[in-house]
Amino acid sequence: MHLTREFVYVxxxxxxxxxxxxxxxxxxNVEQILLSEPKKGVVLKDTNGLRKFRYSKIDAKGGKSGGFRIFYVDIESHHLILLITMMNKREADNLTDA
Known part of the structure; x- marks a missing residue:
């Protein structure tokens, strides 16, 4: 089954x-990842569906642990993914985990 989504970048x-x-x-790459797995990552507590997942840039050294956290919402009923923000791992680690 091929999933379709429109991507909206805030x-x-x-x-x-x-x-x-x-x-x-x-x-x-991020769009392809989310098209193949729209529910990727974890849902953050008390956010009504805000998700975060790890992403490493192509040229990044250090793998996922040195990468970024992408925050997004998948609105399945409207075939829409809202990309909210992105942080480096150090910034994201200061947030409360799900």
């Missing part, structure tokens, strides 16, 4: 990706 996501050096290839 301003905060675009701002954080620019700051962290995301490329058009990274955008494409």
């Amino acid at each position: 301003d905060e996501f675009d701002s954080s990706t620019k700051k962290l050096g995301f490329t058009s290839e990274d955008y494409y």
